[in-house]
Amino acid sequence: MARIELRNIQKFFGAVQVLKDVNLTIDDGEFVVMLGQSGCGKTTTLRAIAGLETVTSGTIAIDGREVQGLRAADRDIAFVFQSFSLYPHMTVQENIAFPLRAVGMSQTDRDAAVTEVAKVLGIERFLHRKPSALSGGDMQRVAIGRALVRRPKALLMDEPIGALDAKLREQMRAEIKRLHIARASTSVYVTHDQIEAMSLADRIVVMHAGLLQQVGTPEEVYNRPANLFVAQFVGSPVMNVADVVVEGGAGAVVLGFGQGQGIPLDGGHVGHLPRRPVKLGIRPEAVILAHGPGEGLVETQTTNIEPLGSHDIVDVRLGDATLRARAEPGFAGDGQRVWVGLDAERAHFFDGATGMALRRTA
Amino acid sequence: MARIELRGINKSFGAQRALRDLDLVVEDGEFFVLLGRTGAGKTTALRVIAGLETPDSGQVLLGDNDVGGWTAAERDVALVLQQYSLYPRLTVRGNLEFPLRSRIRKFSEPEIAARVEKAARTLQIPHLLDRKVERLSGGEMQRVSIGRAIVREPSVFLMDEPLSALDAKLRESLRVELKKLHSTLGATFLFVTHDQVEAMSMADKIGVLQKGRLVQVGTPADIYDRPRNTFVARSVGSPPMNLIDGHLSGGMAELAGFRLPVVAAGERAVTFGVRPENLVLDPGAPGEARIFDIEDQGVVKIVAMDVGGTRLHATVPARTRVLRDEVVRFGWKPDRILTFDPQTGANLAQV
Numbered sequence: 001m002a003r004i005e006l007r008n009i010q011k012f013f014g015a016v017q018v019l020k021d022v023n024l025t026i027d028d029g030e031f032v033v034m035l036g037q038s039g040c041g042k043t044t045t046l047r048a049i050a051g052l053e054t055v056t057s058g059t060i061a062i063d064g065r066e067v068q069g070l071r072a073a074d075r076d077i078a079f080v081f082q083s084f085s086l087y088p089h090m091t092v093q094e095n096i097a098f099p100l101r102a103v104g105m106s107q108t109d110r111d112a113a114v115t116e117v118a119k120v121l122g123i124e125r126f127l128h129r130k131p132s133a134l135s136g137g138d139m140q141r142v143a144i145g146r147a148l149v150r151r152p153k154a155l156l157m158d159e160p161i162g163a164l165d166a167k168l169r170e171q172m173r174a175e176i177k178r179l180h181i182a183r184a185s186t187s188v189y190v191t192h193d194q195i196e197a198m199s200l201a202d203r204i205v206v207m208h209a210g211l212l213q214q215v216g217t218p219e220e221v222y223n224r225p226a227n228l229f230v231a232q233f234v235g236s237p238v239m240n241v242a243d244v245v246v247e248g249g250a251g252a253v254v255l256g257f258g259q260g261q262g263i264p265l266d267g268g269h270v271g272h273l274p275r276r277p278v279k280l281g282i283r284p285e286a287v288i289l290a291h292g293p294g295e296g297l298v299e300t301q302t303t304n305i306e307p308l309g310s311h312d313i314v315d316v317r318l319g320d321a322t323l324r325a326r327a328e329p330g331f332a333g334d335g336q337r338v339w340v341g342l343d344a345e346r347a348h349f350f351d352g353a354t355g356m357a358l359r360r361t362a
Numbered sequence: 363m364a365r366i367e368l369r370g371i372n373k374s375f376g377a378q379r380a381l382r383d384l385d386l387v388v389e390d391g392e393f394f395v396l397l398g399r400t401g402a403g404k405t406t407a408l409r410v411i412a413g414l415e416t417p418d419s420g421q422v423l424l425g426d427n428d429v430g431g432w433t434a435a436e437r438d439v440a441l442v443l444q445q446y447s448l449y450p451r452l453t454v455r456g457n458l459e460f461p462l463r464s465r466i467r468k469f470s471e472p473e474i475a476a477r478v479e480k481a482a483r484t485l486q487i488p489h490l491l492d493r494k495v496e497r498l499s500g501g502e503m504q505r506v507s508i509g510r511a512i513v514r515e516p517s518v519f520l521m522d523e524p525l526s527a528l529d530a531k532l533r534e535s536l537r538v539e540l541k542k543l544h545s546t547l548g549a550t551f552l553f554v555t556h557d558q559v560e561a562m563s564m565a566d567k568i569g570v571l572q573k574g575r576l577v578q579v580g581t582p583a584d585i586y587d588r589p590r591n592t593f594v595a596r597s598v599g600s601p602p603m604n605l606i607d608g609h610l611s612g613g614m615a616e617l618a619g620f621r622l623p624v625v626a627a628g629e630r631a632v633t634f635g636v637r638p639e640n641l642v643l644d645p646g647a648p649g650e651a652r653i654f655d656i657e658d659q660g661v662v663k664i665v666a667m668d669v670g671g672t673r674l675h676a677t678v679p680a681r682t683r684v685l686r687d688e689v690v691r692f693g694w695k696p697d698r699i700l701t702f703d704p705q706t707g708a709n710l711a712q713v
Contacts, residue, residue, distance in 0.1 A: 037529065170601065174655035174666055181686065194530070199657035199664075222660035235660050238531050285661045304538050306563030309586035309599050310639040310677065313563070315538065326661065334545075 002063050002153035002186045003028045004049060009058035011044055011210075018044050019055070020210040026154075031180050031187045033201035035194060035233070041210040042190045043158055049188060050156050051075045062153060078147035082159040084139040086131040086146070092118075093127040096145045103150065117145045120179060137168045144179070154186040162191070173199055194234045198222065206230045223346075228355035231281045231348060237313055240287065242321035243352070244280045246270050255280065255342070257319025263298055269344040272360045279355075281348035287325035288341040289314060297339035305333030316340050364425060364517035364550040365390045366411060371420035373406055373574075380406040381417070382574040388567075393544050393551045395561040397597060398571035404554040407571070408520050411552065413437045424518065435466060439518040440511035444526050446503045448495045448510070455491045458482065458509050467514070481509045484546060485539075501532040508540075512547065521553045525560065537563055558598045562586065570594050592707035595635050595700065601664060601675040604641070606634045607704060615699070618670035620648040623696040632710065635700035638664065641676035643684070647693030653684050667692070 004026040011019035018041045026032045034042040047053035049060060051072035060068045067075050078099075086095050093114055100110045118124045121141045131139055140160060147155055161172045177200055180187050191197055197204045198218045206213040206221065206229070214226040225231035231239045245256040253270055254262040290297055303322060304315040307329065314331045315324050316338060323340065331338060349358040366388040373381040380403045388394040398404040409415035411422060413434035422429050429437050448457050458478045462469045469477070482488045485505045490498065495506065504524060511519060521540075525533045541564050544551050555561055561568045562582045569579045570593070578590040582598075589595035589603075596602040609616040610632040615624045617634075624634070643665070651667035651674065658680070665676045665684060676692065684690060701710040 167602075173657070177655060178686070192529075195657070195659060198659055218658050218660070222658075232531065236530060237534055283661065304541060306537070307582050307586075308559065308562050309582070310637065 004154060004186065004188070005059075005061040006045070006049070007059045007061070009045070009048065009060070010056045011041075011048065011053070012056045018210050019048070022058070022210075022212060024205060024212065024215065026186060026188060028186055029184045031177075031189065031200060031202045032205060033189045033191060033197040033203075034205045034207060035191060035197040036207035037192055037233075040207040042205075042207045045207070046156050046158055046188060046190050049154075050077050050079050052079070076153045078150070078152035078155050080140075080143050080147045080155070080157045080160045082162045084131070084136075084143045086139060086142055088131055091128050091130060092123065092134070092142050095131065095142055096127075096149050099146060099150045113149050114145075117149045120148075120182060121145050121175075135168075136164050137172060140164065140172065141175075144176070148179075148183065148185070152185070154188065157187065157189045159191055160189070161196070162193070169196075176200065194236070198234065204234075206233060208233075224357070224359075225281070225348065226357055228279065228281065228350045231350070231357075235283055237284050237324050237326075239348075240280075240282050240284065240321070240323045241350075242280045242282075242318075242323065243277055245277050246273050246275065257321050259319045261298065261300070261319035263318070263340070263342055264296055265342070265344050265347075269347060269360075270349070273349055273358055277352050278358060279350040279352055281350055282323070282342055283346065284313060284324045284326040286343040286346035287316075287323050288343060289316070289325045289327045289331060290339040290341070291330075293339055294341070297341040300338060300340050302331060302333060302336045302338055305331060314338075365423070366394075366518060366550060366552060367421075367423040368407065368411070369421040369423070371407070371410060371422070372418045373403075373410060373415065374418055380574050381410070384420070384574065384576060386569060386576060386579075388550055388552050390550055391548055393541070393553065393564060393566045394569065395553045395555060395565035395567070396569050396571055397555060397558060397561040399556055401573075402571040403574040404556075404571050405522055406574075408441075408522055408552065408554050411437075411518075412439055412441050412520055438514070438516050439520055440514060440516040442507055442511050442519065442521040442524045444523040446507045448503060448506055450496045451494070453492050453494055454482075454487065454498070454506050454509075457495055457506055458491075458513050461510055461514050477513045477515070481513045484512065484543060485509050500528050501536065504528060504536065505539075508543070512543075515547075517549050519547075519549055519551045521551065523555055523557075524553075526555070526557070533560075540564060558600065562598060568598075570597055588709070588712070589635075589700070590709055590712060592633065592635065592702050595702070595709075599637055601638050601677075603700075604636045604638065604672075604674045605702070606636065606669075606672055606674070608632060608634055610701060617649070618672070620650065622648060622694055624699045624701070625697050626699070626701045626710070628701075628710070631704050633702040633704045633707070635702055636674075636694050637698065638675045638677040640695040640698040641674060642693050642695065643676065643678055643682065643690055644693050645691055647691045649692040649694075651690055651692055653686055653688045653690060655686065656684060 006022050006024045009019050009022040036042045048055050059066050096114045097110045123141050161169045204221045205215050208229050214230045221234055247254045247256045253267045254264050256262040300316050300318055302314055303317050306313040312327050312329050313324055314327045315322050368384050368386040371381050371384040396404045410417050462474045487505050525536055568585050570577045578594045586598050610628050614621045615634050651669045653667050655666040657664040662677050663682055667674055
């Protein structure tokens, strides 16, 4: 168990700065997911915590002790990679026991520890097999078992289920989460998959271009994105973003989408916005579609439909923008007359130049 | 005319049978998606049509012609693959011109320029024409690959997982663009994928392929709402359809220790099929389950729960508050329940 603190971490590879003043505290027992595209610095951050990468400047503390000068082996942290890196000539039992042999634990204690961890992971019946006789999911369970067996202070995982197929990934997500709850181990998990992040994390750290973009619970990151990058990285379909102008005075205002088309809104939702073009962010589930006119709705046409079975994604044209709406089945795809509105409570606004969220000061 | 037809195609690689008596018809101008897992034979089927693979038996027809003896070049179909296979040293324009400068096709310079211009406009890449390919993003490269396929103006497009290597946001926008391209060109599209969202969102018709055989062909709604068997049922929708073994009796599903109403009639052992969005958490409902896991997807939550030895997935509103290991009660929407034969997996409503 451990609390991990990163202070003012900078990292250069040659002239390229890959980490820019990263500050982050991971609490004891917390499950933190670092989320971002390839090249954003998430893996470098993880490797810096593990001691597999040096940092150019800044401090890394584990339970208050600075470790940035220590070797990986002296940090008491376990690591799981996407590639399984098991010893092919050893049985599952021997693979899991390996880290314990290295610290000179007795045979009896080793067996007890391996049995315990194998039970948690549901791989007891494979203990005498070689890794080559296992499926991908089971191999990754063994790799996780090997990481956990010596009860490390923290468990670091780099896309551990990225190579598995969709069905197995779904199952492993639930298992990793339950394992974390059972063991209460501090966990840092790196992924580019926003669904993994949303479903596993106590807190998500969204990274882009070496900078932390937002740190928050899945609910905060989804419902109160700090900037445009976060807004469009989390959620599927992607959040709609459109250039809009707030028109009209106090009371009722209109959100202009260009070409003379706009949506009326209660002024209270946009009173804090500057009188210049801003970016509207609205998730497909907050775009309201109707078959007939109504208050706050404007007439337009559909341009595309994706029937997904449980619901449809319908694209509509509004001024210069195309908005995607999550709708109940019943709309047609091409050129159907529909009426569209916005759930103003769930509308986000961003500064056109900086991309930062413009919030009502509450 | 660009109708595609496969008649009784068999193809083996050594001892492995990739295609088994495959019959397939893609109508002229249709957007047809062949959906299957790795190894189902979908890429082999595509390569047989393109002329890159010779079938052991069976016929390939393009329009009214049996093209069995034709080379790939003679078939004049466009192929777009997951890997971009562009010439890295050429500009975008150079890559787009390349197929038009082939020795077997004689195009005048003004004709070449006009076609490149038109393709670039269709794909919204005119501003990239003079850029080197190696300086493009993944999405731009895939657009150029598609551009290279459309400059020849073929009437048949074969696409093998062209979106798989792209990130989620780009995949989403290219799905819409491909559909638009299809309706602009009016060409026949055969698109191969393992991704059910791509199949559902783009296809006029989906063909579900299993072990080299076509299990069902239908519109996305047919496949989703009226699957022929449990395999098709679980190949679309996320999470997949729940399958629960029980007994049908007097308009009720008798499950492990409780009963839920269904519309189906009859008296027999049945595998009940229920999609996650048709399970309902409700304190007054007859079913009892223990929550195994909750995934917050923002717009909805996916709840995994155990009923006896069966794990069910339910899609519930995002505001739902449940905890791991909590015992909850659930029901379902009776008119949305499918019934399957427990032995064969066949949909009993269609037998």
